[in-house]
Amino acid sequence: MKTYKIFGIATAVIGILTVFTLGSCSTEQVTAYKNKSGAQLWGENCIRCHNTPSPAAYNDTDWTTIEMHMRIRANLSKEQSEKVFDFIRSAN
Amino acid sequence: MKKLILVIFLGFLAFGVKAQVNDFKSSKTQFMIRGYGHMGYENVNTNGDRESSYDGGAFAPIFLFKHSDRLMFETELEFVINEGSLEVGFEYANIMYILNDYMTIRGGKFLLPFGTFMERLHPSWINRMPTKPLGFGHDGIAPGSGVGVELRGAFRVGTSTINYSVYNTNGPGIKTPEGVEPGEAGMLTFNNLIDNNNSRAFGGRLGILPFANNSTEFGVSFYSTDKAGNTGSIYENLGANLFAFDFSFVKQLAGLGGIVDIKSQYNKSKVDNMIYTVEETPGEFENLNFDNNSNSFYAQLSYRPTMSGSDFISKLEFVTRYSTLRTPEGAGWEANKKEYSFGLNYWISWRSLIKLNYQSITGEGGHDTIGGFDQKGLYLHWAIGL
Numbered sequence: 001m002k003t004y005k006i007f008g009i010a011t012a013v014i015g016i017l018t019v020f021t022l023g024s025c026s027t028e029q030v031t032a033y034k035n036k037s038g039a040q041l042w043g044e045n046c047i048r049c050h051n052t053p054s055p056a057a058y059n060d061t062d063w064t065t066i067e068m069h070m071r072i073r074a075n076l077s078k079e080q081s082e083k084v085f086d087f088i089r090s091a092n
Numbered sequence: 093m094k095k096l097i098l099v100i101f102l103g104f105l106a107f108g109v110k111a112q113v114n115d116f117k118s119s120k121t122q123f124m125i126r127g128y129g130h131m132g133y134e135n136v137n138t139n140g141d142r143e144s145s146y147d148g149g150a151f152a153p154i155f156l157f158k159h160s161d162r163l164m165f166e167t168e169l170e171f172v173i174n175e176g177s178l179e180v181g182f183e184y185a186n187i188m189y190i191l192n193d194y195m196t197i198r199g200g201k202f203l204l205p206f207g208t209f210m211e212r213l214h215p216s217w218i219n220r221m222p223t224k225p226l227g228f229g230h231d232g233i234a235p236g237s238g239v240g241v242e243l244r245g246a247f248r249v250g251t252s253t254i255n256y257s258v259y260n261t262n263g264p265g266i267k268t269p270e271g272v273e274p275g276e277a278g279m280l281t282f283n284n285l286i287d288n289n290n291s292r293a294f295g296g297r298l299g300i301l302p303f304a305n306n307s308t309e310f311g312v313s314f315y316s317t318d319k320a321g322n323t324g325s326i327y328e329n330l331g332a333n334l335f336a337f338d339f340s341f342v343k344q345l346a347g348l349g350g351i352v353d354i355k356s357q358y359n360k361s362k363v364d365n366m367i368y369t370v371e372e373t374p375g376e377f378e379n380l381n382f383d384n385n386s387n388s389f390y391a392q393l394s395y396r397p398t399m400s401g402s403d404f405i406s407k408l409e410f411v412t413r414y415s416t417l418r419t420p421e422g423a424g425w426e427a428n429k430k431e432y433s434f435g436l437n438y439w440i441s442w443r444s445l446i447k448l449n450y451q452s453i454t455g456e457g458g459h460d461t462i463g464g465f466d467q468k469g470l471y472l473h474w475a476i477g478l
Contacts, residue, residue: 025250033251044306051442075255077246
């Protein structure tokens with residue numbers, strides 16, 4: 001029973017966090033977030049697991065394959081992965 | 093006539109040149125091999141028995157086949173030299189199809205998003221330590237992979253990102269007194285390539301990155317099955333419920349002059365109780381009756397002074413990890429252990445590093461151990477992502 005209580009509390013905390021962040025962000029903040037550059041997202045997202053990769057590590061074709069792999073593996077949103085990999089290809 | 097031949101010749105030439113140009117266009121179907129590998133040296137003293145050896149190394153090729161912008165196949169194998177012989181592992185093989193911007197379905201054998209360690213962090217070039225935390229890997233309590241189907245995706249909500257995963261896989265099995273490891277009766281196993289009881293496991297993970305800078309992620313996972321034992325056995329109706337919480341914070345902090353990386357995960361496993369009658373010695377039986385609850389936890393902190401003016405120092409990384417494992421008191425596989433690890437890494441490139449690590453695990457019980465457990469190890473590993 002204690003197990004389920006803890007699980008329920010954790011789920012509730014995540015729900016509250018979601019509602020809190022939804023309610024606390026202004027239109028300007030959302031716009032700024034939506035306008036983040038690929039370079040910025042590249043710096044923020046890749047290091048959540050590993051170092052930011054060098055754009056020169058692979059060619060553009062390979063990056064397209066890796067884009068699909070990483071979008072699914074790291075559970076990135078479509079807009080995140082598109083911006084990150086468009087940046088990588090442009091810097092390659 | 094000559095003009096006609098010339099026109100035909102020029103036509104073929106133009107066609108040939110166009111064909112060659114087309115050859116250099118990237119095709120829609122793409123195939124590539126990635127992966128990772130490592131090798132190293134280990135000096136480990138376990139309860140007074142010292143073992144010093146080069147680690148024969150491991151090679152884990154990942155094959156990616158992109159069929160179209162929506163369809164992909166991926167598989168990972170693992171070749172490891174373990175105790176003098178080659179072991180080949182089949183980590184995953186699955187087909188993935190992007191249904192829309194927010195949903196991807198995949199089927200086959202895939203790494204389970206039970207927490208984040210096994211799915212995202214275990215590869216040797218990503219894991220900052222040469223070993224896994226307690227509770228993961230061999231005889232771990234957290235499932236690593238499963239065979240089934242999964243729906244996953246991510247989307248933005250305001251300035252936050254939510255990611256989710258729900259899956260249905262062949263459920264876990266359970267070790268029994270009649271099996272090959274009777275001393276581990278009651279322990280869940282997660283390598284069911286074929287379901288042992290026509291009952292699936294259902295699980296999922298919900299993650300939220302609440303802040304706009306994507307630095308922080310909270311996750312909650314569950315994994316549940318009504319039946320773990322083999323069909324027709326007295327263990328068939330043993331159910332199991334597992335859950336996990338994970339936390340991650342990664343950010344370059346100007347005040348500290350570098351990247352701070354904190355990772356943590358708590359796993360809890362609860363299996364229905366059962367009395368296991370184990371033959372301790374030939375003809376002598378013992379009834380093992382215990383609350384089949386296990387838990388494990390790890391927290392890891394690493395710091396890399398990336399803003400240092402020294403090129404050498406900026407490639408160093410300091411890392412420490414604490415982990416615990418508690419398995420049922422009274423079980424043949426009872427364990428209560430703590431791990432403290434300290435390491436110094438040197439990044440040769442963004443995907444290759446040398447790890448020097450000191451690890452201490454103390455406590456009681458565990459795999460093939462009765463009574464006290466005291467292990468001190470020094471590890472020197474070189475890992476590379478391909």
